[in-house]
Every structure is written in C-alpha cells, then in structure tokens.
Amino acid sequence: MAATSAKRWGRARVIDVCEVAQHVRRIVLEPEQPDVPAPPGSHIDIGVYVNGRADVRSYSVVGMSGYGTELVLGVQLARQSRGGSAFMHGLRRGQEVSITQPLQNFPLNYGRPGYVLAAGGIGVTALVAMGRALKTRGADYRFVYGARSRGLMAFLDELVAEHGDRLDLRIDDEGGSLDVGELVAGVPDGGELYVCGPTPMLDAIKAAWAQAGRRPADLRFETFGSSGRFAPEAFTVRIPRLGLETLVPHDVSMLEALEACGADMMFDCRRGECGLCEVKVLDVDGVIDHRDVFLSDEQHRVGDRLQCCVSRVVSARTGGLAGGDGRPGVVSIDVP
Amino acid sequence: MTGSTSPASIGRPTGHASFRSFPLNAWYAAAWDHEVGRNLLATTVANRPIVLYRTTGGRPVALADACWHRLAPLSMGKLRGDDEIMCGYHGICYDPDGRATFMPAQETINPSASVHSFPVVERHRYVWVWPGDPALADPALVPDLYWNEHPDWAGDGKTIHVNCSYQLIVDNLMDLTHEQFVHGSSIGHDALSESEFTVTHTDRTVTVTKWMLGIEPPPFWKRNLQDRFPGYEGPVDRWQIIRYTAPSTIAIDVGVAKAGTGAPEGDRSQGVTGTVINTMTPETDNTCHYLWAFARDWCLDKQVITTRLREGVSNVFFEDELMLEAQQRGIEANPDYDFYNLNIDAGSMWTRRIVQRMIDAELGSDTGAVGAVAGHAAAAMAEVTAAANAEPPGDGGAGQAAEVASGVARHREQPTAGLMGRGL
Structure with a gap:
C-alpha cells in the first residue's frame, strides 16, 4: 500500500552508530512502540535540530535488526546539506529521538518476470531491503550499484555476500561507470527498474527509459530533489508584484527563503513532485537547475515556471552559458 | 510543552483528508427565503440545532432549537402571536430575541429564562445565520450573490443535503477538471484537464481562472448557446472563473462564446454567461x-429555460453527490491515510489555508509561532527532545524542546518538509 500515510510520532532510542563508509554512518534505532516491520522501500521521518531550529528529515529504512524490532538507517554527511545529516552524525548511543512509523512512498511490486535495482551513491539505502526481499522470494533480479569510488559505498560487503553474481558494481574511478542505455536494455520485458540516486542519474535513466519506448509505470524511483545538475549556489529571487527580494543561501531552498521574507507560499510535498509550489518565471539571469520531477523535460527546457521547493538558480558561468560570468544568479518570479 | 496542545487546536493539517473544521464567526445560508415563513423549520448549522420562523412583520428569526427548561426542541412547538414561539412541551414562550415571555404555573418569569437568538440576515434569496460571536456579526460580511435577485439575471436552484464535510464540496468546486470524469455526458470536455489555469488569492478570496479556446462545446453549453444563437454549430471559447469567498461560498462565472469573438478580452456579446452560485453550510463535521x-444572462423571460437549467444542473450535481459521499466514506474507512495533494488542488489548498487561519483566529492561537495544527506530535516531541538533546545550543534545554516541538508542528502543516536532507 502506498497511499499517503498519516504520520504517527513516537520515541526511539539510538542503539548503535558506526561508520560504514566514508562519511556514511549506520544508525540503529529502537522505537519505543514497535510497529509492523518496515516494508522494502519505506522511510521514517525524524525530528532534527538544525542551525538553531527544529526540523524534520526523512531517511530510508535499510532494514530491520535485533529481533526485527530495530530500524537500520544509513546517513551520509552531505557537505551541501541543510544540516540534517550533521545532526544525524552527531547522534550517540542511548540518545532519544522522535520518529514516525515507517512510511511507504516507494513500494516493491512482486510477481514480475525480472527486476533491476539501480542505486547511485547513498541512494543504495532505499534499495538494500528490496534486494533482500527479491532474493528471499527467489525473484530474477540484478542489483546495480554505482558510485564515484569504492570507499564511498555503504553496505558494500553485505551486498556482495548477499547477492554474489547478481550484484553489478559500477565504480567511476575504477573505470566502470554506469551506462544507462545498457541498464535499461537489461530490464526484461514486463520487468521493473527501481532507481534511487542523484538527480542527474535519475534524469539520464528516465530519458533512456522513454527513448527505449518502455512503459513509464515500470520505471520506479524515489526522489528527494536534493541534487541537481549543479552544486547549490546562493542566488537572488525577486517578486516584482509584491516588491520582495531576498537572497537564497546555498543551503536554503527558494521556498524557505520566500517564506522567510514574508511571501505567502503554497506547497505540499516539498520534494519536487506535487506541483503545488509552482511559480511563474518572469526573468532569469543565470541558469535554472530544476531538480523536480513534476514538469516534463520540455517544460524544463522552456523554463517559464519552476517548483520553488527544489529548483535553484546558478550563475551563467556555472551553468555553462557562452561568455557567462560568475555573478550570482537572479530570478524574477510571480506567485499565486 | 507548547501552547499548541490545547484540545481545541489538536487537529490535522489543513491539506489532508480528515480536515473538517469550520469557523463559527461566519454567515451560513440556513435556508432559502421561501422556506422560512409562518411555520417552524428545524435545521442544524455548525452542529447547532436551530429553529427558523418568520414574524408576521416578515422578519426571519433563528433561535436555538432547545427549550431553556429541559431542552425539548422548540421546533415541535408552535407560533404564538405576531412574533413568538411556544415550546410544545410545557408552553414556555420566547420572543425573537430568545427571551421568555410566558412561564407555566407561575406569575413571574425566571430572570435567566432565554434561548440563544442567532444573528440573521435575509439576502440574495437566502436566510443567513451567524453561529459564532453575535458581536462580530456584520451584515456586510454576507457573501455577495447578487445574481440570485438581479434583473439582468434569471435562475433558480435547490438545496442538497450531502453526507460529506462541506470542505469536500469546496474542493470539488475549486477544481473543475473533475467535470471531464464525473460529468462526461453533459459539461465534461477533454480540454478541462488539458488546459492551464491560474490561481490568485487575497485574505478572504481565491480565484481560479481557466480558458479553453476554440473547442467543440460540450452538449450542455451547445444548447445554451443555441438559445441565443439558434443553429450555431461552430467552435467556442469557454471560460470558468471560480471565485471563492471564505469560508464556503463559491460563485463560478461560466460560459461560452463563438470562438474568436473577443470573449477573453471581455466582449461576451457573442456568447452566453451563467453564474453557478454555491454556498455550503456545515451541518455537522461530516454533513x-x-x-x-x-443564474443566466440570456433569454431572461423564458421560464422553460430556467426550469431546464435547474433540473439539468440538479442532475449534474447528483453525480457529484454520489462521488462526494463515497469520498467521505473513503476518508472515514482509511483513518491512517492522508491526501496526496496535486497541482490541480491549488485552489482548494488556498481555501483550506484561509479557513484554517479563520479558525486559528477564533481559537486565539498564534499560527505564526507554532501553527494550530501542531497536535500530539508536538507534545510528544517536546518531551522527547527535552531528554534527548542534552546540549542546548545556548538557550537552554527547555527552549530547545519547544523549538523542536514547533518544528514538528510546522512539519505537520508542511508534510515531508526536509526530504532534501535525506542523505542524497
């Protein structure tokens, strides 16, 4: 079931924290009130404390440990994050946190003739439990795991032991980069491809999937809007009709910056998929890094609108415009 | 703990399935004007039983439908004199202000003997009542539905009792893409879900505008256009301009004109315009x-068209009623699930936000600081974090707990905030 669950908050204790790859920690939580075991593809929301402010983050459930009552997370300390991962890396054994029950936005469908799981970097956390479930059910599957280098790859030993030949590692600095065309071609007819990874990887796979004429519903992915074509930069956003202008720091979303400067903004999912925070683009100095999955490729190309919860603007130079300089980007928008 | 944990403010986010609150400080249409006369009409508005009647002078009266004595419904009594009502149980009488004027078996009137008299305004063919604080009942706040009684317009309507939250009807009317799927045989058109729309809002209003240019008219509109332009078979420009006034009134400017005759620029002389007047009165949380x-602006003297449109629209709305009541049952059958809100829900999301702000204002909660939707999570969160986050960032543990609580509160209003931090 993947309808949107109403969240139930409860306490959990940190049982264990350990480094499992460069900048990646495995964090084990024991909920005070055990819920049903987290299904493959599910995540939890957790209350964090960032830059003097309380907030909420979501992390995929890698699996269950203990007697099936403990939740295992994998968290990468992201340099460009808004601070949630730093809070998570600061957790110590014995500490209490507030979490929701497992929430399911990325369910695994059983009974297909074949599966490919494609993980990019820390996106593997959403797919580990799927791989285990497919193996348990004797499904025909392949687990493709790509990263820039081996040291960054969390849960690698477990995956090798568990999946053997079915695991296909693609490591950039070992000369084995992911070929999306080949990846798509490797999904049998009627089979499904599950993807979790950075936006450029997802975009490339979506394009290859469409180009191959595959059924859109058979490409399953989870999205966070957290990575785009470019690293986040500070930029300026203006709403001429309201006489508002504000700087969007590199670690703050446009939506948050607009709210902070007094604009009454509509939104819901805050991960670039529902379309409610869409704003009209009047003018842009620089390049839009859309990062959403609501608009089509063509709509991204036209660029007359954006989803302000995830979309950003980078300077013309960063965006690769001919003759572009490095002045920070500026975007003028109108809001509903 | 935070101020957000009072029972009154524990609720669910406004964009979600179980949202079903309504403000009390608002005018709600309790009846059509013709339904209120020298008879006793029992109804319920905002969970309040009300009895309506009219004085011989023609003034509508709305009293609490429960006798001061032992709460028997006054609507089971009878009218007395020019303007009084008599309880059918022990004969206690009340005037239009709700003050007792007669008591049985005693020569005096108990000083406290009275029932609440709701502020009433008769306007635009409806009798409006104000269930909240009478001191705030400003008649100027009655939604402007002039089309119902203006000489340039003709029309009629009905009342439907619907077993769903009034907000589901607001949602339904704020997004007319559903016409394509629910009303395919009458007003539906593929262009409805394919067309772009714009949304604007103010403190008390939301407007959703959609134009469909050069389309084949759906059957309902083809016939209406032919009333004025017999034999016209060509394409049309169609518009739907949905105007919401908080908390629950929606007037929809709808119509078609011969394609390319300037309707989008304001010249509707080659078309026909209707106004769909909708006002929803919460009876209970779920009904x-x-x-x-x-109302229409064409062939005003043709009663046959008034009847045809009233019955036609009535049939169309029956299709909505089936879906809305089923949706309400679906919400109640899935208490652990929330809505997923889409781009097409933008209009309805603004109405829910405005309504929530009205409710917050009535409850005196500070939406800016904590958000009235905080609920249990904030309380739980405050407790947890007081213990969990041992090192305060400078303002002490309690302050931090409150901060975290407010973060969760904010998050409940803004679900999935922070997915960007998911480690990718």
Missing part, C-alpha cells in the same frame, strides 16, 4: 447543506 442556483 452539510449545499444551496446552489444557476
């Missing part, structure tokens, strides 16, 4: 009275 009318 409502839906008063609607359809």
Whole structure:
C-alpha cells in the first residue's frame, strides 16, 4: 500500500552508530512502540535540530535488526546539506529521538518476470531491503550499484555476500561507470527498474527509459530533489508584484527563503513532485537547475515556471552559458 | 510543552483528508427565503440545532432549537402571536430575541429564562445565520450573490443535503477538471484537464481562472448557446472563473462564446454567461447543506429555460453527490491515510489555508509561532527532545524542546518538509 500515510510520532532510542563508509554512518534505532516491520522501500521521518531550529528529515529504512524490532538507517554527511545529516552524525548511543512509523512512498511490486535495482551513491539505502526481499522470494533480479569510488559505498560487503553474481558494481574511478542505455536494455520485458540516486542519474535513466519506448509505470524511483545538475549556489529571487527580494543561501531552498521574507507560499510535498509550489518565471539571469520531477523535460527546457521547493538558480558561468560570468544568479518570479 | 496542545487546536493539517473544521464567526445560508415563513423549520448549522420562523412583520428569526427548561426542541412547538414561539412541551414562550415571555404555573418569569437568538440576515434569496460571536456579526460580511435577485439575471436552484464535510464540496468546486470524469455526458470536455489555469488569492478570496479556446462545446453549453444563437454549430471559447469567498461560498462565472469573438478580452456579446452560485453550510463535521442556483444572462423571460437549467444542473450535481459521499466514506474507512495533494488542488489548498487561519483566529492561537495544527506530535516531541538533546545550543534545554516541538508542528502543516536532507 502506498497511499499517503498519516504520520504517527513516537520515541526511539539510538542503539548503535558506526561508520560504514566514508562519511556514511549506520544508525540503529529502537522505537519505543514497535510497529509492523518496515516494508522494502519505506522511510521514517525524524525530528532534527538544525542551525538553531527544529526540523524534520526523512531517511530510508535499510532494514530491520535485533529481533526485527530495530530500524537500520544509513546517513551520509552531505557537505551541501541543510544540516540534517550533521545532526544525524552527531547522534550517540542511548540518545532519544522522535520518529514516525515507517512510511511507504516507494513500494516493491512482486510477481514480475525480472527486476533491476539501480542505486547511485547513498541512494543504495532505499534499495538494500528490496534486494533482500527479491532474493528471499527467489525473484530474477540484478542489483546495480554505482558510485564515484569504492570507499564511498555503504553496505558494500553485505551486498556482495548477499547477492554474489547478481550484484553489478559500477565504480567511476575504477573505470566502470554506469551506462544507462545498457541498464535499461537489461530490464526484461514486463520487468521493473527501481532507481534511487542523484538527480542527474535519475534524469539520464528516465530519458533512456522513454527513448527505449518502455512503459513509464515500470520505471520506479524515489526522489528527494536534493541534487541537481549543479552544486547549490546562493542566488537572488525577486517578486516584482509584491516588491520582495531576498537572497537564497546555498543551503536554503527558494521556498524557505520566500517564506522567510514574508511571501505567502503554497506547497505540499516539498520534494519536487506535487506541483503545488509552482511559480511563474518572469526573468532569469543565470541558469535554472530544476531538480523536480513534476514538469516534463520540455517544460524544463522552456523554463517559464519552476517548483520553488527544489529548483535553484546558478550563475551563467556555472551553468555553462557562452561568455557567462560568475555573478550570482537572479530570478524574477510571480506567485499565486 | 507548547501552547499548541490545547484540545481545541489538536487537529490535522489543513491539506489532508480528515480536515473538517469550520469557523463559527461566519454567515451560513440556513435556508432559502421561501422556506422560512409562518411555520417552524428545524435545521442544524455548525452542529447547532436551530429553529427558523418568520414574524408576521416578515422578519426571519433563528433561535436555538432547545427549550431553556429541559431542552425539548422548540421546533415541535408552535407560533404564538405576531412574533413568538411556544415550546410544545410545557408552553414556555420566547420572543425573537430568545427571551421568555410566558412561564407555566407561575406569575413571574425566571430572570435567566432565554434561548440563544442567532444573528440573521435575509439576502440574495437566502436566510443567513451567524453561529459564532453575535458581536462580530456584520451584515456586510454576507457573501455577495447578487445574481440570485438581479434583473439582468434569471435562475433558480435547490438545496442538497450531502453526507460529506462541506470542505469536500469546496474542493470539488475549486477544481473543475473533475467535470471531464464525473460529468462526461453533459459539461465534461477533454480540454478541462488539458488546459492551464491560474490561481490568485487575497485574505478572504481565491480565484481560479481557466480558458479553453476554440473547442467543440460540450452538449450542455451547445444548447445554451443555441438559445441565443439558434443553429450555431461552430467552435467556442469557454471560460470558468471560480471565485471563492471564505469560508464556503463559491460563485463560478461560466460560459461560452463563438470562438474568436473577443470573449477573453471581455466582449461576451457573442456568447452566453451563467453564474453557478454555491454556498455550503456545515451541518455537522461530516454533513452539510449545499444551496446552489444557476443564474443566466440570456433569454431572461423564458421560464422553460430556467426550469431546464435547474433540473439539468440538479442532475449534474447528483453525480457529484454520489462521488462526494463515497469520498467521505473513503476518508472515514482509511483513518491512517492522508491526501496526496496535486497541482490541480491549488485552489482548494488556498481555501483550506484561509479557513484554517479563520479558525486559528477564533481559537486565539498564534499560527505564526507554532501553527494550530501542531497536535500530539508536538507534545510528544517536546518531551522527547527535552531528554534527548542534552546540549542546548545556548538557550537552554527547555527552549530547545519547544523549538523542536514547533518544528514538528510546522512539519505537520508542511508534510515531508526536509526530504532534501535525506542523505542524497
């Protein structure tokens, strides 16, 4: 079931924290009130404390440990994050946190003739439990795991032991980069491809999937809007009709910056998929890094609108415009 | 702990399935004007039983439908004199202000003997009542539905009792893409879900505008256009301009004109315009009275068209009623699930936000600081974090707990905030 669950908050204790790859920690939580075991593809929301402010983050459930009552997370300390991962890396054994029950936005469908799981970097956390479930059910599957280098790859030993030949590692600095065309071609007819990874990887796979004429519903992915074509930069956003202008720091979303400067903004999912925070683009100095999955490729190309919860603007130079300089980007928008 | 944990403010986010609150400080249409006369009409508005009647002088009266004595419904009594009502049980009488004027078996009137008299305004063919604080009942706040009684317009309507929250009808009317799927045989058109729309809002209003240019008219509109331009078979420009006034009134400017004759620029002389007048009155949390009318600007002297449109629209709305009641049952059958809100829900999301702010204002909660939707999570979160986050960032543990609580509160209003931090 993947309808949107109403969240139930409860306490959990940190049982264990350990480094499992460069900048990646495995964090084990024991909920005070055990819920049903987290299904493959599910995540939890957790209350964090960032830059003097309380907030909420979501992390995929890698699996269950203990007697099936403990939740295992994998968290990468992201340099460009808004601070949630730093809070998570600061957790110590014995500490209490507030979490929701497992929430399911990325369910695994059983009974297909074949599966490919494609993980990019820390996106593997959403797919580990799927791989285990497919193996348990004797499904025909392949687990493709790509990263820039081996040291960054969390849960690698477990995956090798568990999946053997079915695991296909693609490591950039070992000369084995992911070929999306080949990846798509490797999904049998009627089979499904599950993807979790950075936006450029997802975009490339979506394009290859469409180009191959595959059924859109058979490409399953989870999205966070957290990575785009470019690293986040500070930029300026203006709403001429309201006489508002504000700087969007590199670690703050446009939506948050607009709210902070007094604009009454509509939104819901805050991960670039529902379309409610869409704003009209009047003018842009620089390049839009859309990062959403609501608009089509063509709509991204036209660029007359954006989803302000995830979309950003980078300077013309960063965006690769001919003759572009490095002045920070500026975007003028109108809001509903 | 935070101020957000009072029972009154524990609720669910406004964009979600179980949202079903309504403000009390608002005018709600309790009845059509013709339904209120020298008879006793029992109804319920905002969970309040009300009895309506009219004085011989023609003034409508709305009293609490429960006798001061032992709460028997006054609507089971009878009218007395020019303007009084008599309880059918022990004969206690009340005037239009709700003050007792007669008591049985005693020569005096108990000083406290009275029932609440709701502020009433009769306007635009409806009798409006104000269930909240009478001191705030400003008649100027009655939604402007002039089409119902203006000489340039003709029309009529009905009341539907619907077993769903009034907000589901607001949602339904704020997004007319559903016409394509629910009303395919009458007003539906593929262009409805394919067309772009714009949304604007103010403190008390939301407007959703959609134009469909050069399309084949759906059957309902083809016939209406032919009333004025017999034999016209060509394409049309169609518009739907949905105007919401908080908390629950929606007037929809709808129509078609011969394609390319300037309707989008304001010249509707080659077209026909209707106004769908909708005002929803919450009866209980999960039921409502839906008063609607359809007014037109063409062939004003043709009663046959008034009847045809009233019955036609009535049939169309029956299709909505089936879906809305099923949706309400679906919400109640899935208490652990929330809505997923889409781009097409933008209009409805603004109405829910405005309504939530009205409710917050009535409750005196500070939406800016904590958000009235905080609920249990904030309380739980405050407790947890007081213990969990041992090192305060400078303002002490309690302050931090409150901060975290407010973060969760904010998050409940803004679900999935922070997915960007998911480690990718």
